[in-house]
Amino acid sequence: MTAIARTDNRQEVLAAARAELPVDIVAFIEDCRRQEHPESNLIAVLHRVQEHFGYLACEKLDAVAQLMNIPAAKVAGVATFYHYFRMQPRGKLMINVCMGTACYVKGAEKVVDRIREELGIDFGQTTTDGVFSLNSALCLGTCGLAPVVMINDEVHGKVTPDQVPALLEKAMLKARQSMEEA
Amino acid sequence: MPSNVMERYAALLAEAQGAGARQEAAGGIRIQIGSATCENAAGAGEVCDEFERHIRASGRTDIQIHRTGCTGRCSCEPIVGVFMPGQMPVKYQLVDRQKAHRIFASHVLEGTPVRDLILDADAGGIHKYEFFFCGAERCGRLLKRNFGEIFRDKLARTDVDPSTIGVVFTNCFGLCSDDQVGTATHVLVRPGKIIYRVTTEADLDEIIESHIRHDRPVDRLRISDHPVNQGFFDLYGDVSFFNLQTRLALRNSGVIDPESLQEYLACKGFLALARVLDRGDRLAVIDEITRSRLRGRGGGGYPTGMKWQLGHDAPGDVKYIICNADEGDPGAFMDRSMLEGDPFSVIEGMMIGGYAIGARQGFFYVRAEYPLAVRRIENAIRLLRGAGLLGENILGSDFSFDLDIRLGAGAFVCGEETALIRSIEGKRGQPRIRPPYPTQQGLFKKPTVINNVETFANIPVILQYGASWFHQIGTPDSGGTKVFALAGKVRHTGLVEVPMGSTLREIVFDIGGGVARNRQIKAVQTGGPAGGCIPAEQLDTPVDFDTLGRLGSIMGSGGMIVMDQDDCMVDIAKYFLTFTENESCGKCTPCREGTKRMLEILERITRGQGTPEDVPRLERLAKLVKKASLCGLGRAAPNPVLSTLRYYRQEYEAHVVEKRCPALRCVALVHYEISPEKCVGCTVCARNCPVTCISGQRRQPHVIDQLRCVKCGRCFEVCRFEAVARK
Ligand SMILES: Cc1cc2nc3c(=O)[nH]c(=O)nc-3n(C[C@H](O)[C@H](O)[C@H](O)COP(=O)(O)O)c2cc1C
Numbered sequence A: 001m002t003a004i005a006r007t008d009n010r011q012e013v014l015a016a017a018r019a020e021l022p023v024d025i026v027a028f029i030e031d032c033r034r035q036e037h038p039e040s041n042l043i044a045v046l047h048r049v050q051e052h053f054g055y056l057a058c059e060k061l062d063a064v065a066q067l068m069n070i071p072a073a074k075v076a077g078v079a080t081f082y083h084y085f086r087m088q089p090r091g092k093l094m095i096n097v098c099m100g101t102a103c104y105v106k107g108a109e110k111v112v113d114r115i116r117e118e119l120g121i122d123f124g125q126t127t128t129d130g131v132f133s134l135n136s137a138l139c140l141g142t143c144g145l146a147p148v149v150m151i152n153d154e155v156h157g158k159v160t161p162d163q164v165p166a167l168l169e170k171a172m173l174k175a176r177q178s179m180e181e182a
Numbered sequence B: 001m002p003s004n005v006m007e008r009y010a011a012l013l014a015e016a017q018g019a020g021a022r023q024e025a026a027g028g029i030r031i032q033i034g035s036a037t038c039e040n041a042a043g044a045g046e047v048c049d050e051f052e053r054h055i056r057a058s059g060r061t062d063i064q065i066h067r068t069g070c071t072g073r074c075s076c077e078p079i080v081g082v083f084m085p086g087q088m089p090v091k092y093q094l095v096d097r098q099k100a101h102r103i104f105a106s107h108v109l110e111g112t113p114v115r116d117l118i119l120d121a122d123a124g125g126i127h128k129y130e131f132f133f134c135g136a137e138r139c140g141r142l143l144k145r146n147f148g149e150i151f152r153d154k155l156a157r158t159d160v161d162p163s164t165i166g167v168v169f170t171n172c173f174g175l176c177s178d179d180q181v182g183t184a185t186h187v188l189v190r191p192g193k194i195i196y197r198v199t200t201e202a203d204l205d206e207i208i209e210s211h212i213r214h215d216r217p218v219d220r221l222r223i224s225d226h227p228v229n230q231g232f233f234d235l236y237g238d239v240s241f242f243n244l245q246t247r248l249a250l251r252n253s254g255v256i257d258p259e260s261l262q263e264y265l266a267c268k269g270f271l272a273l274a275r276v277l278d279r280g281d282r283l284a285v286i287d288e289i290t291r292s293r294l295r296g297r298g299g300g301g302y303p304t305g306m307k308w309q310l311g312h313d314a315p316g317d318v319k320y321i322i323c324n325a326d327e328g329d330p331g332a333f334m335d336r337s338m339l340e341g342d343p344f345s346v347i348e349g350m351m352i353g354g355y356a357i358g359a360r361q362g363f364f365y366v367r368a369e370y371p372l373a374v375r376r377i378e379n380a381i382r383l384l385r386g387a388g389l390l391g392e393n394i395l396g397s398d399f400s401f402d403l404d405i406r407l408g409a410g411a412f413v414c415g416e417e418t419a420l421i422r423s424i425e426g427k428r429g430q431p432r433i434r435p436p437y438p439t440q441q442g443l444f445k446k447p448t449v450i451n452n453v454e455t456f457a458n459i460p461v462i463l464q465y466g467a468s469w470f471h472q473i474g475t476p477d478s479g480g481t482k483v484f485a486l487a488g489k490v491r492h493t494g495l496v497e498v499p500m501g502s503t504l505r506e507i508v509f510d511i512g513g514g515v516a517r518n519r520q521i522k523a524v525q526t527g528g529p530a531g532g533c534i535p536a537e538q539l540d541t542p543v544d545f546d547t548l549g550r551l552g553s554i555m556g557s558g559g560m561i562v563m564d565q566d567d568c569m570v571d572i573a574k575y576f577l578t579f580t581e582n583e584s585c586g587k588c589t590p591c592r593e594g595t596k597r598m599l600e601i602l603e604r605i606t607r608g609q610g611t612p613e614d615v616p617r618l619e620r621l622a623k624l625v626k627k628a629s630l631c632g633l634g635r636a637a638p639n640p641v642l643s644t645l646r647y648y649r650q651e652y653e654a655h656v657v658e659k660r661c662p663a664l665r666c667v668a669l670v671h672y673e674i675s676p677e678k679c680v681g682c683t684v685c686a687r688n689c690p691v692t693c694i695s696g697q698r699r700q701p702h703v704i705d706q707l708r709c710v711k712c713g714r715c716f717e718v719c720r721f722e723a724v725a726r727k
């Protein structure tokens, strides 16, 4: 009996898992576990983790797996299935180019080409200085303004390739300002 | 048991109306600003701040800001409405900070509308009265002449200044109840939201004499109905983009504050639910929905009544109802707009569905990309729980029901119902073989009914106005309206709701204003990545599930992209295949491998490396994938290819045989040339070329070194003398 108790490190594992995550997410998980079908909240939990850390690091996925009592392989499987989840940290400025149908028809590809050219990165990549990440989005729901580029939360409509350098420049200045202020 | 449901409902309603009446009695000025994602993107938030600042600075307490959802007039956003007591509402388009300042100073403070900023300014000036005549086919069908025209003629013969009166022909208000159909015309007058039922010419004379000349409404002709479109037309009826629409699912979007339960209640919100609970007959509800011929708006078009019947009949105590708000079509945003503009309608529809099938729990499955929609649903659920409209024993009945939200995480395939169920269960969203259908074995292995947002939004209207009214609006097999997200090369982009069976031409030309920049329309793409391209020759096809299917496209969720002569059909097929290839979940081989290979062929063709055999090879593969895939994603993925092959085979052939892109869109197949006659040698192109492959002396014709040119098109865009040609 005592021998078994000594090999059971469940409590330490859980404590370590809790330490990986902010308290509100731990509380949310515990709340879910009290409900019916707790595992159905896995995606909601991953959303929260990503919102907090900006991406899903391996340790965080493990911690979620422990606390939710779901096999780590399953958690990783879910995290990698959905496009919304990122496994890598993102740049300070997230560029989302809409590649929805309306934007495509109105020339989004040319805008992307120009951004690629200016930053030297492709979709899903981050510049080496960690400033810009480039992503494609599918219909930001503002087709009337197509083609649309989002830089962090700011939406820029009717973008032409020639506006791209100025757009990036401005975003960079703004980011630098807010960094200096902080 | 005496009906205590209706009493409780009446109490809630009285409270809501009381609040509304107090507001109206205060007689203030109202500034209405949309606040959906798209309007915020266009700068509505900033405009709102600006107005707030002005109100504070003016020290006035009688000016209120009213934030509503979106009207769906995307290309003119942000739209601001100004409501002065007793005056016609005025709406302004493309408002920014500066325009807000002008509107406030001139209109709000001094009462002089700013004419040049008015939405669709050419629609006519500002009238004292406006008369909207129902121009739909049913109203007045048996009359020899249209009352609206007679009215206009009569008016011209009086001494009334014609510029003060507006006469507008609109689409159906939704008043055509059985007994009047054919012999009466309905007229909505604003300001005042008065509705007349006109049956004789003498009625028109009396309206002119009394209402126009003496400002006394003709009580004799007034009817007390509140047709479904009254609120909407009262606000937007003067704009042709809107007045040719019939707004059922979108009836409250852009009219009410989506965060206020009271406003929803005041427009007859939850009346349908209260009546259903009062009557307590589940099968009667299902029967009404069946007779309305409502078909699912999520794309499949499955009859909703039938689905509910299956859900109802499935054995078991625990059942679920799910609202599919995954809206993955990359050019569609009507579900988002409905959830942001009128979440209560969708919830009411869901509750009625839940009641009908015997579910106690419902789930919203919403795209993570729609944070505002999620916030609005959360807010609505909170308010409803507070008002006793969600929870135990709703309105004192034996119906208990609650709602939960689950977020998607960016996987298109999760819109497919079996994948969606897995995703709610917290798993990878991969579809499974049906049967068993979700109505037999769905969420957590319990019977589950899944419907689309728009399907649910229609339910309360059907139950309020009746199944026969609803099915009259559509075609014989398919009742009601459909909302389309109109975009692409069309002049007015936005949300368009029209009766089933309207033609593409009506949607694109009458409402959408035709093709932008006066280009030629080439095709209309419907149904997103699962749909196809319908060529311009077929524009007169009435739109419903079956006709679009016969044309090789689908209705889908309602994306509608207009394409002009600059769009290459091979490129469009490639675009959609890129999408489906990326979204294929990988579970079954035909779709996983097939989409990849089709995409490779298409890429080859657009790069100019295709061979003549590639076209039949592509076609064979497309047919195979269509037949052999497991779920709807794979089965529909070939549609963009097959439909373009069907109508534009010669374009494919031009690419592979002549190595030419007729639309001049495929970069690898075009080149740029400078015409020595037109070039004035301004050097602009040479300075802009990223690879400096343009040479020439100042004031001498320039030349492009074709070998070094990367075909970026910059020279074509910057030359102001049209000397650069794309060939
Ligand atoms: C790949 C795929 C994606 C789908 N996406 C959606 C969607 O975004 N929204 C939706 O309501 N239905 C979608 N559907 C249809 C659903 O599977 C289901 O038929 C629908 O939600 C049923 O609701 P309805 O009967 O009200 O149309 C999709 C189907 C497939 C195969």
Ligand code: SF4
Pocket (backbone or CB within 6 Å): B413, B430, B431, B583, B584, B585, B586, B587, B588, B589, B591, B592, B629, B630, B631, B632, B633, B634, B635
């Ligand atoms: S058809 Fe495509 S999306 Fe559907 S199950 Fe097969 S691989 Fe997955």
Ligand code: SF4
Pocket (backbone or CB within 6 Å): B674, B678, B679, B680, B681, B682, B683, B684, B685, B686, B701, B702, B718, B719, B720, B721, B722, B723, B724
């Ligand atoms: S921009 Fe046009 S006109 Fe000027 S040098 Fe180039 S081709 Fe000639």
Ligand code: SF4
Pocket (backbone or CB within 6 Å): B672, B688, B689, B690, B691, B692, B693, B694, B704, B705, B708, B709, B710, B711, B712, B713, B714, B715, B716
């Ligand atoms: S297309 Fe681009 S690369 Fe080619 S000549 Fe023009 S500017 Fe230079």
Ligand code: FES
Pocket (backbone or CB within 6 Å): A098, A099, A100, A101, A102, A103, A104, A138, A139, A140, A141, A142, A143, A144, A146, A147, A148, B330, B331, B332
């Ligand atoms: S397609 Fe780009 S916003 Fe809709």
